[in-house]
Amino acid sequence: QKEVEQDPGPLSVPEGAIVSLNCTYSNSAFQYFMWYRQYSRKGPELLMYTYSSGNKEDGRFTAQVDKSSKYISLFIRDSQPSDSATYLCAMLFGNEKLTFGTGTRLTIIP
Amino acid sequence: DAEITQSPRHKITETGRQVTLACHQTWNHNNMFWYRQDLGHGLRLIHYSYGVHDTNKGEVSDGYSVSRSNTEDLPLTLESAASSQTSVYFCASGTSGVQETQYFGPGTRLLVL
Numbered sequence: 001q002k003e004v005e006q007d008p009g010p011l012s013v014p015e016g017a018i019v020s021l022n023c024t025y026s027n028s029a030f031q032y033f034m035w036y037r038q039y040s041r042k043g044p045e046l047l048m049y050t051y052s053s054g055n056k057e058d059g060r061f062t063a064q065v066d067k068s069s070k071y072i073s074l075f076i077r078d079s080q081p082s083d084s085a086t087y088l089c090a091m092l093f094g095n096e097k098l099t100f101g102t103g104t105r106l107t108i109i110p
Numbered sequence: 111d112a113e114i115t116q117s118p119r120h121k122i123t124e125t126g127r128q129v130t131l132a133c134h135q136t137w138n139h140n141n142m143f144w145y146r147q148d149l150g151h152g153l154r155l156i157h158y159s160y161g162v163h164d165t166n167k168g169e170v171s172d173g174y175s176v177s178r179s180n181t182e183d184l185p186l187t188l189e190s191a192a193s194s195q196t197s198v199y200f201c202a203s204g205t206s207g208v209q210e211t212q213y214f215g216p217g218t219r220l221l222v223l
Contacts, residue, residue, distance in 0.1 A: 008150075043200050043214030044153070088152065097143075097168065098212065102152035 003027050006089055006101030014109050019076040023089035023101045026070065030091040030099075033065050035074045038086045038103065047087075048074070079108045112137040116201050116215040124223055129188040131218050133201030141204045142184040143212065144168075144176060146197040153200065159184055191222045 006023045013019055021035075032051055036044035050056045053067045062075040072091075076083055089101040114135040123129050133142065144156040155168030157176040165176050173195060175187045188195055198219050204212040 006152075041217070043202075043216050045214065046211055049211070090153075097155050097158065098153075100153040102150060 001026060003099050004089060004091060004101045007104055008102055010105040010107060012107045012109055013079060015079060015081060017079050017108075019074075019079050019083070019106060019108075021074040021076075021087050021089075021104050021106070023072050024070055025072070025091055025099075027091075027093070027099075028067070028070065029093040031093045032091065033063070033072050034090040034098070035061075035063055036088040036090060036100075038088060040085075044088055081108045081110050084108050114201060114203055114213055114215040116199075116218050118218060119216065120219045122221045122223065123191050125191060125193060127191050129191050129220070131186045131188075131199055131201075131220070133184050133186065133215060134182055135201075135203040135213075135215075136182065137203055137213060138181060139203035139205055139213075140181070141212075142178070143202040143204075144174070144184065144186045145200045145202065146170065146195075147200060147217075148197050156186065156199075157184075188220075193222050196220060196222045 004025045034049040035047045037047045038044040048063045050063050050065050053065045056063045060077045064073040084107045086103040086105045088103040090098045092098050117132045140161045143158040145153040147153050154170045156174050159165050159178040198217050200217050201215040202212040
């Protein structure tokens, strides 16, 4: 079993819809939870990160962490075609290295 | 503006050849990382460095080596390229003590024939 599980998709939604992307994990020691966005043939870029449980909002993006269920989510409101990308979750604890999910490929249909 | 660059962006080589991928960052970050990205596996850590002359093995280090002689550069060497090393390679850098924030380069696509 992988430490971090992420549905690879692909996921296609119409423009303006709310998108929900999710990851589950098995290591209860994880403390930091990140979401990276990766456009085609580009490097990943950090979108958001949260520490421990709770919600964090940044514009149209909301990151949610439920440590009791070992489940994290990224919500995108009013989705735009420019949001079409692969979204990778990542996690770490202490001074350890990032552990990435496999990524979910998202397409927003105009 | 500070940035992280990788070269070459594309590389085709033959089995058994030695290959070196370059990574250069102008963020003045102490931490640098090499990952490979493959379908179904996501990003996997190959090697990493927390400073000059410091190098450490990651999850998939066999067949790869790195050296850190200055802050800006962390070249990745494939000692004897194998077809299983066909992949997209990403370099990243970050600040010490802020592991959650890493800045990635644009990637190098390597094909080993």
